[in-house]
Amino acid sequence: MDESGTCAQLERSTLVWMLRKMLEIREFELAVSDVYKRGLMPGLAHLYVGEEAIAVGACAALRPTDRITSTHRGHGHCIAKGGNLKLMMAELMGRAPGYCGGKGGSMHIADLDLGILGANGVVGGGFGLATGSGLTARLQGRDDVTLCFFGDGASNQGIFHESINLASIWKLPVVYICENNQYGISMSQARSTNIRDIAQRAQAYGIPGMVVDGNDVLAVHRTITEAVTHARAGDGPVLVECKTYRWFGHHVGDPGSEYRTNDEVEEWKKRCPIERYRRWLVENGVMEQPAIDALVASVQQEVKEAVAFAENSPFPERSEVTTNVYA
Amino acid sequence: MSTREITYGQAVREALAEEMRRDPTVFCMGEDVGIYGGSFKITKGLIDEFGPERVRDTPISEAGFVGAGVGAALTGSRPVVEVMFCDFMTIAMDQIVNQAAKLRYMFGGKARVPLTIRTTIGGGRSGAAQHSQSLHAWFAHVPGLKVVVPSTPYLVKGLLKASIRDDNPVIFCENKTLYNTRGPVPEDEYIVPLGRAWIHRPGRDLTIIATSSLVYKALDAATQLAEQGIEAEVVDPCTLYPLDVETLAGSVRKTHRCIIADEGVRRYGVTAELVSVIYENAFDDLDAPVARIGASENPMPFSPPLEAATIPQTPDIVRAAQEMGMPIRIPA
Numbered sequence: 042m043d044e045s046g047t048c049a050q051l052e053r054s055t056l057v058w059m060l061r062k063m064l065e066i067r068e069f070e071l072a073v074s075d076v077y078k079r080g081l082m083p084g085l086a087h088l089y090v091g092e093e094a095i096a097v098g099a100c101a102a103l104r105p106t107d108r109i110t111s112t113h114r115g116h117g118h119c120i121a122k123g124g125n126l127k128l129m130m131a132e133l134m135g136r137a138p139g140y141c142g143g144k145g146g147s148m149h150i151a152d153l154d155l156g157i158l159g160a161n162g163v164v165g166g167g168f169g170l171a172t173g174s175g176l177t178a179r180l181q182g183r184d185d186v187t188l189c190f191f192g193d194g195a196s197n198q199g200i201f202h203e204s205i206n207l208a209s210i211w212k213l214p215v216v217y218i219c220e221n222n223q224y225g226i227s228m229s230q231a232r233s234t235n236i237r238d239i240a241q242r243a244q245a246y247g248i249p250g251m252v253v254d255g256n257d258v259l260a261v262h263r264t265i266t267e268a269v270t271h272a273r274a275g276d277g278p279v280l281v282e283c284k285t286y287r288w289f290g291h292h293v294g295d296p297g298s299e300y301r302t303n304d305e306v307e308e309w310k311k312r313c314p315i316e317r318y319r320r321w322l323v324e325n326g327v328m329e330q331p332a333i334d335a336l337v338a339s340v341q342q343e344v345k346e347a348v349a350f351a352e353n354s355p356f357p358e359r360s361e362v363t364t365n366v367y368a
Numbered sequence: 369m370s371t372r373e374i375t376y377g378q379a380v381r382e383a384l385a386e387e388m389r390r391d392p393t394v395f396c397m398g399e400d401v402g403i404y405g406g407s408f409k410i411t412k413g414l415i416d417e418f419g420p421e422r423v424r425d426t427p428i429s430e431a432g433f434v435g436a437g438v439g440a441a442l443t444g445s446r447p448v449v450e451v452m453f454c455d456f457m458t459i460a461m462d463q464i465v466n467q468a469a470k471l472r473y474m475f476g477g478k479a480r481v482p483l484t485i486r487t488t489i490g491g492g493r494s495g496a497a498q499h500s501q502s503l504h505a506w507f508a509h510v511p512g513l514k515v516v517v518p519s520t521p522y523l524v525k526g527l528l529k530a531s532i533r534d535d536n537p538v539i540f541c542e543n544k545t546l547y548n549t550r551g552p553v554p555e556d557e558y559i560v561p562l563g564r565a566w567i568h569r570p571g572r573d574l575t576i577i578a579t580s581s582l583v584y585k586a587l588d589a590a591t592q593l594a595e596q597g598i599e600a601e602v603v604d605p606c607t608l609y610p611l612d613v614e615t616l617a618g619s620v621r622k623t624h625r626c627i628i629a630d631e632g633v634r635r636y637g638v639t640a641e642l643v644s645v646i647y648e649n650a651f652d653d654l655d656a657p658v659a660r661i662g663a664s665e666n667p668m669p670f671s672p673p674l675e676a677a678t679i680p681q682t683p684d685i686v687r688a689a690q691e692m693g694m695p696i697r698i699p700a
Contacts, residue, residue, distance in 0.1 A: 141476030149474035169435015177443040203432025365477030366511050368535035
C-alpha cells in the first residue's frame, strides 16, 4: 500500500468518499450479477469487480466540470463520476426511468451533466470522443480535463494510435487510462502485444507514460492527480497504465476459466483493492471498523433500493421506439 | 436581393466563412485544410481570417480526426470536418456509424452531435476505384445521420449553412466534378432548409428525379426531349435524408412517368430506394414503370472510355424516356 505519505494529506472526507464509491461499485456489480441471473437484465453484463480502485482513484482527482469516457465495462466509471444508482439499475433492466429511457442499456449509460460521455459498446470507442472533448476544452479556452478509460484490448485498435497522436501534437488535456486487466475476453496481453507495459507506447508519442498498481486506490489517485495536473497545465496528454484484474469472466455467463487458471484468479483476489484500502484506513486511524461496517450496510441498502426502484419501474412505451433519433 | 455568378467551390467557401464568423463554436478540421487550402482549394484563405486553431490541419488520420469531431460536437463545439474523398470515409466508418449517428438515441435523447462531415463524391476525373466513388447511399441507410447531395452553387451554399446549424450529424456530399460549375448566388445571406426538393425545370410529361451531377445530365436530357415534344420536369431531392417525399411524389402524380438518376451504383442504391418511395406514394398515378439509372456494377475504372461507360450519361436518360412509350408531341 501507498506509504509515501502524500495520500495521508488527503482530506479525510475524500478518503472516506473513495471507500464509499468503491463499495458502491462492488455492491452494485454483485447486484447486477444477481439480477442478471434472475433474468431481470437482458443483454450483457460486464462486471468491474476487482478493478474498483482505478475508476475511484482517478475520478477523485477530477473537478465536476472535467469529463470522462468509458467502456463496455463501464458501471464503475459512471458510479465514480457521480452516476445515480437507481437510474443506472433501471437502465440495465431496460426500464423507462433509466438513464437512457431503456434505449442504451448497460453499454451506453451517459450523464452529460456530470461529464460522463457514455459507456461504449465498441472496444476503443471512447478514444475519439475523449480526444474531441479535449479539443472542445482547448477551443473554448477552458482547462477542463478529460479522462479516457480503456482496456488492454483496446490498446491494439488503430484509433488508440490516431487519437493519442492527435492529442500529443495538439497538446490536448486528455489523460488516457489503460485498465490493464490482463485479458481481452480470452486473449492475454502477453499474447496480444509484444511489450511488457502498454504505457511504453507513450514514448512513441513523446508524452509521459506511467505504470501504477491499479489495485491500490491511493497510488492510482496520486498518479492520476499528477497526470491531470500535467494535462490541465496545457502540457498535453498522459498515458497511464493501471495493472489490475477482473475477478469474473468477460461477462456474466463466461466462467472465465478456459483461458486462465484458478490459482491466478485466487492470487489476484488476495490483492482485493477494497480490502487493502480498508486495512490502510484502519491502520492509519482514518476510520474505525464499526464506521466501515456502517458504511457497508448503508451502501448495501442503497443498492437494494436501486434494484427495487428498477424492478418496480415500467418498461418504455412502444411509441418511444422512434423518438430521439434526431435532435 | 442582388445576385452574382460564383462557382460551386466558392459557394462552399462562403458558407464556411459566414458560419465561422457567425458562431465562434464552428471550426474546420481535416487533411491540408489550413495552409494548403484543402486538396480542392475549398478552404483556401480561411486560415488567414480564422487562424490555425479554427482551420485545423490534421495528420492523415481519418478515424482519428472524424472521431475527435464527434467528441468535440458532443461537448459543445460545432465542427465541420473535411474528408477529402468519400472513399476515405470508410476508414472512419466506426466513428460515423457507431458513434456519431447513435449517441443521441443510445443516450435517450440527452446528447446533441452537431457535426458536419464534408466529403466529395463523383467520378469523371480518372481517379479510378479509390477516388471516384459515390457512397452517399451508405450513409442514408443509417438512422441518426442526415445526408445532403447538393447540385448547384446556390444549393450548396444554402444547404451547407443549414447543415452546420443542424444539431445532428450531417454527411455533406459535395461533387468534386462540380467545384468549377458557375451559377447565380445571392449576395445576401440565405439558408436552404434540409428536406426540401428543388424543381430545376418544370414539365408536364415526365419527372426526372436526379441527384448531384446527374441534375445537369437530366437538364441536358430534358432539353433534348423538349425538341421531341416531351416536357420533362427535373426534380432534385437535395437531401436523401430527410427526404421531401411530397414534392417527388407530387411531381409524378402530375406527369405520370418517372425516371430516377443517381451516380451511385444501381444495386441497393439511392435509385432503388427512390423507386420504392414513388411506388409507395404515386403508384396509381403511374402510366409506365419507373425507370432507374445508376452506375454499372463494377469498381470505377481508370481509363476514360471505361469510366464514361460506368457513370450514367445524358443519352441513358434520353433513351429511358423514349422507351416509356410516351405520345410524341410535335412542338407548335
